[in-house]
Amino acid sequence: MILSRPHTLTGIKRQRGIVLVVALLILVVMTVLGVSMLSSASLGERMASNLQGQNVTFQAAESCIRTALLFANKNLRDAAINNTNPGNVANAALNCAFDNNTVTAQVLYTTPLNANQRQGVIQSYSLGTFSGYVLTLTGSSTLASGASSTLQAVGKQPAPAP
DSSP states (O other), X not given: OOOOOOOOHHHHHTOOOHHHHHHHHHHHHHHHHHHHHHHHHHHXXXXXXXXXXXXXXXXXXXXXXXXXXXXXXXXXXHHHHHOOOTTOSOOEEEEEEETTTTEXXXXXXXXXXXXXXXXXXXXXXXXXXEEEEEEEXXXXXXXXXSOEEEEEEEEEEEOOOO
């Protein structure tokens, strides 16, 4: 009794190598998918980095505006209000630095060029009105990577001391 039959040359000839072709096609498809996922991850990382840079510059500009509003910087606000030169748009400036000078910001104090628009009512009371000067603070910050932000705060400043 013969249990198995030896392979003959004609049996080997019938195999065409289709498994090799299918395996190569699967490898090519997996390689293309891997490269596209790597490209997508790289793009996501760049987008996150840009968003972080934008957030840092926004926070620096806002922090510099808040610093500009401190009582210690009242002299710069007064200088902007007292400036009578209508051609000078940027009346006074405050420079700020954060994170060991890697993030810089600047605030420009400006008042309306038209002298009639410089004063306005801050608050009305039963005893009268409290007037002040219109003051615009423009904070800007830029990183070396190119990210930048600009913020503007408009308010009224009490009249400077004579």
